[in-house]
Amino acid sequence: MSAERSTLEKVEAGLARRRRKELLFKLTGMFATAIGVVFLGVFFATLIAKGSSSFQQTFLKLDIELSAAALAPDGELDLRYADFDALVRSALRAQLPEVSSREERRALNRLVSVGASYQLRELLAADPGLVGTTQTLWVPASSNVDMLIKGDINEQDDEALRPLSDQQIAWVRSLDEAGRVDLRFNSALFSNGDSREPELAGIKGAVMGSFYMLLVTITLSFPIGVAAAIYLEEFAPKNRWSDLIEVNINNLAAVPSIVFGLLGLAVFINWMGLPRSAALVGGLVLTLLTLPVIIIASRAAIKAVPPSIREAALGLGASRMQVVFHHVMPLAMPGMLTGAIIGMSRALGESAPLLMIGMVAFIVDVPGGFTDPATALPVQIYLWADSPERAFAERTSAAIIVLLGFLLLMNLAAVIMRKRMERKW
Amino acid sequence: MALAAFYFGRGRSLAVVGGPSHGSVLHSLPGYYGYYVAIWCALPALALLFVWMILEPRIVVAMVISELPESYRSLSAGELDLLVNNIRNLATGDVVSVEVDQALQDAAILLNGYGERSRQLLAVLSLGLAGLGGTLGWRRIRPELRARNRVENVIRWMLIAASSIAILTTIGIVLSVLLEAIRFFQKVPLTEFLFGLNWSPQTAIRADQVGSSGSFGAVPLFTGTLLITAIAMFVAVPVGLMTAIYLAEYSSARIRGIAKPLLEVLAGIPTVVYGFFAALTVAPWIRNAGESVGLTVASESALAAGLVMGIMIIPLVSSLADDAINAVPTAMRDGALALGSTRSETMTKVILPAALPGIVGGILLAVSRAIGETMIVVMAAGLAANLTANPFAAVTTVTVQIVTLLVGDQEFDSAKTLAAFALGLMLFVVTLCLNVIGLSVVRKYREQYD
Numbered sequence: 001m002s003a004e005r006s007t008l009e010k011v012e013a014g015l016a017r018r019r020r021k022e023l024l025f026k027l028t029g030m031f032a033t034a035i036g037v038v039f040l041g042v043f044f045a046t047l048i049a050k051g052s053s054s055f056q057q058t059f060l061k062l063d064i065e066l067s068a069a070a071l072a073p074d075g076e077l078d079l080r081y082a083d084f085d086a087l088v089r090s091a092l093r094a095q096l097p098e099v100s101s102r103e104e105r106r107a108l109n110r111l112v113s114v115g116a117s118y119q120l121r122e123l124l125a126a127d128p129g130l131v132g133t134t135q136t137l138w139v140p141a142s143s144n145v146d147m148l149i150k151g152d153i154n155e156q157d158d159e160a161l162r163p164l165s166d167q168q169i170a171w172v173r174s175l176d177e178a179g180r181v182d183l184r185f186n187s188a189l190f191s192n193g194d195s196r197e198p199e200l201a202g203i204k205g206a207v208m209g210s211f212y213m214l215l216v217t218i219t220l221s222f223p224i225g226v227a228a229a230i231y232l233e234e235f236a237p238k239n240r241w242s243d244l245i246e247v248n249i250n251n252l253a254a255v256p257s258i259v260f261g262l263l264g265l266a267v268f269i270n271w272m273g274l275p276r277s278a279a280l281v282g283g284l285v286l287t288l289l290t291l292p293v294i295i296i297a298s299r300a301a302i303k304a305v306p307p308s309i310r311e312a313a314l315g316l317g318a319s320r321m322q323v324v325f326h327h328v329m330p331l332a333m334p335g336m337l338t339g340a341i342i343g344m345s346r347a348l349g350e351s352a353p354l355l356m357i358g359m360v361a362f363i364v365d366v367p368g369g370f371t372d373p374a375t376a377l378p379v380q381i382y383l384w385a386d387s388p389e390r391a392f393a394e395r396t397s398a399a400i401i402v403l404l405g406f407l408l409l410m411n412l413a414a415v416i417m418r419k420r421m422e423r424k425w
Numbered sequence: 426m427a428l429a430a431f432y433f434g435r436g437r438s439l440a441v442v443g444g445p446s447h448g449s450v451l452h453s454l455p456g457y458y459g460y461y462v463a464i465w466c467a468l469p470a471l472a473l474l475f476v477w478m479i480l481e482p483r484i485v486v487a488m489v490i491s492e493l494p495e496s497y498r499s500l501s502a503g504e505l506d507l508l509v510n511n512i513r514n515l516a517t518g519d520v521v522s523v524e525v526d527q528a529l530q531d532a533a534i535l536l537n538g539y540g541e542r543s544r545q546l547l548a549v550l551s552l553g554l555a556g557l558g559g560t561l562g563w564r565r566i567r568p569e570l571r572a573r574n575r576v577e578n579v580i581r582w583m584l585i586a587a588s589s590i591a592i593l594t595t596i597g598i599v600l601s602v603l604l605e606a607i608r609f610f611q612k613v614p615l616t617e618f619l620f621g622l623n624w625s626p627q628t629a630i631r632a633d634q635v636g637s638s639g640s641f642g643a644v645p646l647f648t649g650t651l652l653i654t655a656i657a658m659f660v661a662v663p664v665g666l667m668t669a670i671y672l673a674e675y676s677s678a679r680i681r682g683i684a685k686p687l688l689e690v691l692a693g694i695p696t697v698v699y700g701f702f703a704a705l706t707v708a709p710w711i712r713n714a715g716e717s718v719g720l721t722v723a724s725e726s727a728l729a730a731g732l733v734m735g736i737m738i739i740p741l742v743s744s745l746a747d748d749a750i751n752a753v754p755t756a757m758r759d760g761a762l763a764l765g766s767t768r769s770e771t772m773t774k775v776i777l778p779a780a781l782p783g784i785v786g787g788i789l790l791a792v793s794r795a796i797g798e799t800m801i802v803v804m805a806a807g808l809a810a811n812l813t814a815n816p817f818a819a820v821t822t823v824t825v826q827i828v829t830l831l832v833g834d835q836e837f838d839s840a841k842t843l844a845a846f847a848l849g850l851m852l853f854v855v856t857l858c859l860n861v862i863g864l865s866v867v868r869k870y871r872e873q874y875d
Contacts, residue, residue: 036688040687227588231588249591258797258827259598381697404698
């Protein structure tokens with residue numbers, strides 16, 4: 001009896017300590033879970049705080065006199081050589097007549113983006129009849145003015161360390177008071193290719209590059225992946241060869257993506273002689289990269305089809321090929337498609353292998369085909385993030401928001417598809 | 426064309442037996458005869474197309490070169506390549522980097538001519554072959570022809586081909602990386618690469634420049650990679666493990682329903698986005714924090730890259746740990762609880778030891794992921810190959826060096842570019858070993874309790 005009591009005492013003596021430990025353990029777990037979630041919150045908050053401003057862009061309202069004398073001195077309008085810059089500059093000077101010295105003029109000219117003259121050129125290309133008239137236009141301001149208006153330049157800083165001088169800031173303020181400065185929707189971000197000028201840089205080229213690449217990837221990797229999964233799951237004899245393939249696929253899924261880039265560089269570019277930087281090569285590399293993902297997902301989907309369906313079809317005299325293509329595959333299709341979408345979203349976010357095959361080039365043109373030099377959205381993010389110009393930082397955030405938006409859509413599609421076509425056996 | 430062949434074949438099969446009503450005389454369904462003819466029509470033509478596309482440029486170039494005057498033909502292989510490039514540019518009307526003389530002009534015209542002729546020939550040949558194959562298949566249709574079996578055989582071979590692409594990819598990776606690496610090791614001895622302490626891959630263009638040899642001691646890269654990986658695992662393993670434990674044992678279903686998808690979002694964010702975050706938010710933050718306590722922190726410190734990488738890996742660790750914990754039979758958990766142990770004691774003394782192999786396997790996979798991770802370190806870690814274990818210093822990693830060596834235009838034979846492949850080989854071998862061990866441990870362990 002006494003021994004029993006002493007055990008009880010021992011247990012009770014240790015109880016408080018053990019409960020404390022238990023609580024501590026639980027709190028640690030909670031804390032750990034919170035870390036991930038909090039990081040996610042901080043991450044999205046910074047991204048949105050930084051990126052949302054770049055969906056707007058500062059524009060200046062200028063009354064530009066499209067004088068025939070300046071545009072077509074020989075009496076003939078040649079859009080390639082006409083000096084649009086001069087028109088924009090004189091329009092700007094007309095707003096601030098007190099500017100006189102050469103130095104000051106040059107400083108003033110830097111307030112407006114070179115995009116203003118492109119805008120004029122397009123305007124005249126669309127309607128040459130405007131020569132001789134005066135047009136009131138909203139033209140993009142330079143990125144430094146843009147940052148000033150958005151409050152990213154601190155006027156208290158040392159003048160030498162700021163991209164804008166006191167005088168330039170004063171000019172911008174006086175233009176602002178005259179109602180000639182406005183924040184408007186930044187359509188250049190979505191309609192332009194890359195550019196050295198932050199205010200003109202857009203993601204359209206990168207989005208199109210990514211689009212072409214994904215097109216190549218999905219047309220190759222989905223049929224091949226599904227075919228491989230069908231063979232491995234339904235036909236392959238259980239021998240060492242199929243074991244080898246299985247181990248191989250699992251390992252390929254875990255090979256660092258940059259190694260696939262090396263493969264692409266050595267095989268597709270050096271050996272096969274395909275063009276560098278092309279969406280085609282990028283798509284091929286991403287195909288190899290996503291293939292294991294799709295095969296694994298498709299196999300799981302095929303496995304989930306109950307054997308009774310196969311047996312019923314076989315019993316009615318269908319050949320094994322007919323069983324697979326007429327019965328198993330349609331039933332496994334939702335799972336396969338979900339796998340394909342997940343593979344595609346991985347391909348969309350991938351950038352390391354694309355760096356290897358030269359898709360980091362500075363490409364202004366929007367690619368129009370599979371063999372045009374192209375870049376991809378994640379690579380564009382990398383390029384902009386590396387850029388020393390501060391105005392690119394907010395554009396990087398904007399590009400990231402767009403990229404995450406695409407990924408969100410794809411994953412949403414996968415979830416909806418899974419929910420809709422889910423079937424209980 | 427194949428489509429037409431399908432209809433012809435299908436129609437013929439019915440015609441042979443005398444109309445749809447007699448379809449049962451056929452060995453297979455009429456559609457299979459259609460497929461049979463279509464395959465006969467399409468396969469040989471496509472094969473020809475493929476072979477032609479691969480061989481054509483080489484043959485055309487060889488023909489053009491053989492027409493060039495003697496002075497050009499005696500050039501070395503590299504110069505000849507350059508010349509051919511110029512001729513090609515000339516032919517398409519692009520900018521040319523050498524003076525254009527008559528011989529080059531002729532060659533360009535010749536190139537265009539050959540290209541044109543080759544395309545015509547290809548069109549005629551492949552269409553002809555398709556027609557020939559189609560007719561051949563069409564004529565072979567008999568009621569007793571086992572069309573279904575033959576079609577299925579072809580499909581079967583296609584499936585096998587598709588599944589062996591995975592193997593081909595692996596072979597391709599090994600060969601391409603290995604061959605280039607061997608060429609690298611012919612220039613730089615293996616021992617220097619593996620044990621050298623100095624990494625400066627800049628080889629000079631002229632032989633008499635300072636530092637022209639370049640040195641390829643990869644040890645600083647390995648230590649840098651290990652340092653960043655260690656920091657990442659230091660974050661990811663405890664956090665991931667505790668998250669898995671909390672979600673599996675303590676949290677309510679509602680919290681689990683919220684936290685799990687959120688962690689999956691974390692896993693779905695592209696690495697380039699993590700890199701941006703590490704470089705522009707975390708790194709300055711760490712530097713400022715370090716300065717305020719009097720530490721000198723490099724702006725591209727290993728710590729920033731490692732921390733962010735650790736956060737990236739949390740979902741991987743936690744999901745693998747979750748699998749391992751769930752695989753432990755409930756009887757063991759119930760037994761421990763029934764003996765009066767608290768939940769934490771059950772966890773640390775019963776479940777974790779039982780789940781340990783699975784967890785270790787998962788950690789190995791996570792390590793391999795961290796070693797191979799590229800974008801975060803490219804954007805947030807430095808380029809300087811410092812041999813240090815100080816997490817506040819800038820280090821560089823294997824993947825960063827591969828990227829910096831290969832991005833941009835270089836000739837393909839220099840030791841510099843080949844070094845990237847040697848590094849790639851190291852990376853591939855190390856991650857492969859980790860993956861094979863990790864995967865087999867995870868799988869074996871799962872089966873043990875099933």
